[in-house]
Amino acid sequence: MKTVKLAAGMILLLTVACQQKTIEEEHDPHPETLTSWTEDFEVFSEFTYHPSEGEVEALVCVTRLEDFSPVSDLDIVIALTDEHTGETIHSQPLEYVSRGIYKGFMAVKQTHYALTYHVKEKGQAYQIDAPDSLHLGQHHHGEEDEHGEEEDAGAFSFLKEQQWSVDFQVGLPQWGPVYKSLKAYGQIQPKAGNEIVMTAPVSGVAVAAAWPVAGTYVKKGEPLISMIPAVMQDTSLADLETNVSRLKQQLTILNKRVERMQRLLDSGNISRWEFENELLQRDIIQSELQNAKKNLKTVRSLRKAQKGKQEVVTLTAPFDGAVVHVKVTPKQFIDAGTEMIHIVKPNPVYLNLSVSLKQQALLGGGLKGAYIRSSAQNQPHFVGPDLIQFLSTTPGTNPATGKLSALFELRLDNELLPFKSIVEAELLLETQGEGLLVPASAVIDDAGQDVIYVQLAGESFKRHEVHVLAIQGNRAWVEGIDRQQRIVVQGGYALRRTEMIGSGSFSGHSH
Numbered sequence: 056m057k058t059v060k061l062a063a064g065m066i067l068l069l070t071v072a073c074q075q076k077t078i079e080e081e082h083d084p085h086p087e088t089l090t091s092w093t094e095d096f097e098v099f100s101e102f103t104y105h106p107s108e109g110e111v112e113a114l115v116c117v118t119r120l121e122d123f124s125p126v127s128d129l130d131i132v133i134a135l136t137d138e139h140t141g142e143t144i145h146s147q148p149l150e151y152v153s154r155g156i157y158k159g160f161m162a163v164k165q166t167h168y169a170l171t172y173h174v175k176e177k178g179q180a181y182q183i184d185a186p187d188s189l190h191l192g193q194h195h196h197g198e199e200d201e202h203g204e205e206e207d208a209g210a211f212s213f214l215k216e217q218q219w220s221v222d223f224q225v226g227l228p229q230w231g232p233v234y235k236s237l238k239a240y241g242q243i244q245p246k247a248g249n250e251i252v253m254t255a256p257v258s259g260v261a262v263a264a265a266w267p268v269a270g271t272y273v274k275k276g277e278p279l280i281s282m283i284p285a286v287m288q289d290t291s292l293a294d295l296e297t298n299v300s301r302l303k304q305q306l307t308i309l310n311k312r313v314e315r316m317q318r319l320l321d322s323g324n325i326s327r328w329e330f331e332n333e334l335l336q337r338d339i340i341q342s343e344l345q346n347a348k349k350n351l352k353t354v355r356s357l358r359k360a361q362k363g364k365q366e367v368v369t370l371t372a373p374f375d376g377a378v379v380h381v382k383v384t385p386k387q388f389i390d391a392g393t394e395m396i397h398i399v400k401p402n403p404v405y406l407n408l409s410v411s412l413k414q415q416a417l418l419g420g421g422l423k424g425a426y427i428r429s430s431a432q433n434q435p436h437f438v439g440p441d442l443i444q445f446l447s448t449t450p451g452t453n454p455a456t457g458k459l460s461a462l463f464e465l466r467l468d469n470e471l472l473p474f475k476s477i478v479e480a481e482l483l484l485e486t487q488g489e490g491l492l493v494p495a496s497a498v499i500d501d502a503g504q505d506v507i508y509v510q511l512a513g514e515s516f517k518r519h520e521v522h523v524l525a526i527q528g529n530r531a532w533v534e535g536i537d538r539q540q541r542i543v544v545q546g547g548y549a550l551r552r553t554e555m556i557g558s559g560s561f562s563g564h565s566h
Contacts, residue, residue, distance in 0.1 A: 086114075088101050088512060096117055096119060097513065104191040110163060113159050115149060115156070130175040133172060138167045139167070154219065166192055170185035210515050225542065228537075229491075244474065246464070247332055249376070261282060267378050272378075276372060280369070285388070295347070298350075326450065328449070377401045380397040406464075414461075420484060422443055425437075426527070427472060495526055498533065501551060509536065510541040521535035
């Protein structure tokens with residue numbers, strides 16, 4: 056009898072234990088996770104299976120890959136297709152929970168389904184097929200995942216809410232050419248002839264219907280500033296005529312000098328920079344002559360004008376360009392010849408680099424592009440081979456530095472690289488091979504070891520040690536990852552902090 060009672064008691068205990076385990080599993084189910092990528096979106100989902108209720112709870116997080124931001128204005132319907140019968144069931148439109156997060160429930164009869172999302176955004180429809188099947192209720196901590204593979208050792212979680220709250224971006228490595236390069240420092244300068252400081256043609260009061268402002272763009276012939284001349288009784292027409300004659304003589308001399316400099320340039324005895332500076336001096340005298348002629352004409356006409364009649368002299372833009380500086384104020388009285396407004400053509404510009412004799416020998420083979428970074432910029436700006444052209448180098452070295460000046464023309468708006476900017480340039484020369492290229496921002500210095508974080512799934516990441524073969528501009532040539540792996544290209548240091556402290560303060564999604 057005691058034996059029977061003992062056996063019955065053990066059976067009762069086992070039954071209670073099994074029931075308790077079943078209750079715990081049903082009340083604390085482990086969600087299945089699937090991540091899908093398109094060109095526009097990343098869709099990360101958690102599916103929690105409730106077998107006793109015959110339903111699955113879906114939590115869907117949608118990220119726009121362009122700026123890695125949560126997408127909150129979507130209509131989402133989930134379609135589950137039975138892999139055996141082909142029967143498809145659809146969810147109701149998912150409920151919006153919070154930024155980028157949607158939630159819904161579906162009644163299910165099987166545990167293996169093909170998964171598809173039907174998404175609408177502002178009238179645009181998308182069909183997103185999950186890359187893997189959904190296997191409900193078969194994934195448990197410490198066991199194999201839904202594909203029969205052990206979970207990656209060293210993987211850790213970084214939730215979507217965390218990703219969206221920092222400067223974060225994920226991308227794919229690229230296979231591409233790696234170039235030999237030349238690094239040098241220099242300055243951005245206006246191209247000769249593309250810069251002019253306009254002076255007051257007559258003495259008088261400066262006025263304008265719309266006063267020009269530094270940084271604005273003007274069209275050729277556009278009125279800039281007008282002058283109401285102040286003609287004094289002792290104004291000498293003879294002095295004005297003498298000034299015009301003097302400027303004509305100077306212009307004649309400069310024209311001859313330009314012709315001589317052209318011959319010297321053609322024979323390689325001077326640099327293009329010296330030649331174009333001479334052109335600029337000639338253009339300045341030519342502009343002064345035009346202003347002097349206007350001044351003379353204005354004074355002559357005013358002398359003949361009827362009493363009380365007011366005439367104005369207007370400065371107009373000599374070319375399409377940008378206003379660099381306005382040196383006078385409205386209604387200010389200024390003397391003839393006073394500098395009034397500084398205008399430049401912002402494109403193209405000159406890049407003047409200081410190079411060694413050894414570097415000069417590398418410049419003859421053409422350029423594949425360049426990375427240029429000013430002291431005010433964190434990231435270099437890439438200039439394609441069609442936007443940069445090598446012009447010349449000076450025939451002699453600078454006595455102070457022992458280097459040559461190499462001149463390049465950049466077809467690049469000076470808003471990106473302002474005039475007089477001190478820049479570091481990396482000129483790309485011939486190709487030296489091909490390799491796996493990632494943004495330099497993807498490489499994290501972890502106590503002297505270069506690492507890149509790989510995205511295994513929507514919220515799962517893993518640290519990979521890499522070997523950096525070279526840094527070229529804003530790209531790094533690396534070994535240690537595969538071309539197909541999605542990597543964190545921005546925000547790696549946030550992942551490093553999370554990896555060091557474990558899962559951090561986040562314990563789950565806000566739903």
